[in-house]
Amino acid sequence: MKKNWQSILTVIMAILLIVCLIQINSLTDRVNQLNTNFTSQINIVRDSINNISWSVNDSLEQQASILSDAVWEYGKFDLEKRTTEVEVTITPKEYDTNTHAYVSAGTQSFPLTLNNGSFAGTLELPLFQETYLDKVRFVEGNDTRTEKLDWYFAPMDEALPSIYADLSFSYSQSTVKDGKCPINLNGDLNVNIDGANGVQIENIVLAVSDGKNDIMRKDITNEVSSDRDGSMTPEAALSLASGESRYFYYSVNENLTLESNNKYTVYCELIDANGLCYRSELLELNVDDKSASLGDVTDCGSRASVYDSKGNLLYKEQ
Structure with a gap:
């Protein structure tokens, strides 16, 4: 009989312990909720004080202003x-x-x-x-x-569109032979245009320059794809109303022959209906007497520079 009472007492103690744990857990949740509410109220009061302070300062500035x-x-x-x-x-x-x-x-x-x-x-x-x-x-x-x-x-x-262009690329090459280095350049040209006051793009050109002359200049206007393909004609996609934005892309696959001991710049140009030219430098290739290597194009990723129809620089991002 004594053993039965001990078992019953143990069960009762276990039940009481479980009840206490449940109550403690409930109290913990309640305390956490109160802390959350308290923090929320503090933030509301702080925001109100900041708003009042701003209003007072603004009022004082207006009163002090001439x-x-x-x-x-x-x-x-x-x-x-x-x-x-x-x-x-x-x-x-x-x-x-x-x-x-x-x-x-x-x-x-x-x-x-x-x-x-x-x-x-x-x-x-x-x-x-x-x-x-x-x-x-x-x-x-x-x-x-x-x-x-x-x-x-x-x-x-x-007044003018913001234009950004970049080239995700890879290139394969041979070693320089007889002063020539053949290179295959391939990748994706990406062009983003923010129309600002509106713009009509007449031509899109991909070019390679040796610093003096273009050794390649390719009009890709009719070959680019846009984020509006299927919803408007290519000609319409090149016409942006005020505030419109557009994205264009083009698959690049060009075989180039570069001369040794020279530096080459790959760039993209967009010419608008006013004759303004927006130029973005995409990458630089340096060729020594053995092979070609990537150079450092500091303007890569910058807003396109703007030139007039005579080639005079009007704007370059600092």
Whole structure:
């Protein structure tokens, strides 16, 4: 009988232990949930404080500012003059008929004209350069008031497409013989275009240069494939409306004969309807008196450089 009571007591203790473990696990889950809720509430309070702080700072800046409004927008892009118009409108809180206003870009100063309570002007800025307007000045006799602007302009990004090209490739070669090195270059040419203000691509060219002349120049316009194949004609795929993007690819398989002790650059060109040429360097091959090796193309993967129809460089990514 005593042994039975001991067994019963052991079972009861085991049941109580299981119940305690279940309660402990439940309490642990509850504590974790409370910690999560507490952390969430802290984050909400922190965000609210940050928003209030930002609103207060913004309000203080507006109160301290001598401006009630300052806006700008791009006007006309002139590819022939290589300029762009920027229309500026600045409204001061205080002014009179003797107030003169100027916006400054470094050492340059552009006058604005008073019209219906605001000072406005159309600035002519370089299309292929970045411009930073740092401040506006209001001059009244011998007194000058200045307000920081921090306006940054990169008009080329708005006017012209952004084009990037790369070549995933392999090449097989023979050793140099009689000053010649035959090479088979194969791989995939990939071209990505962001249409920005819209663009009509007229030609796509794959070329190899020895630094002076092109030893190969192949028009691949009608041979490229695009991400719109099947949904539009090849001609339509080469026409991008404002804001459109397009991807093109081409299978490369070229047999080249390179001369020893020379350097060669493989590049891709896209020519648009305005005669502008977008050039991307894809790879460099160096040939010594024994064989060819890959060189270092620092521009590989960069935005395509832009040339005019006469071959003058207009833009090169720094």
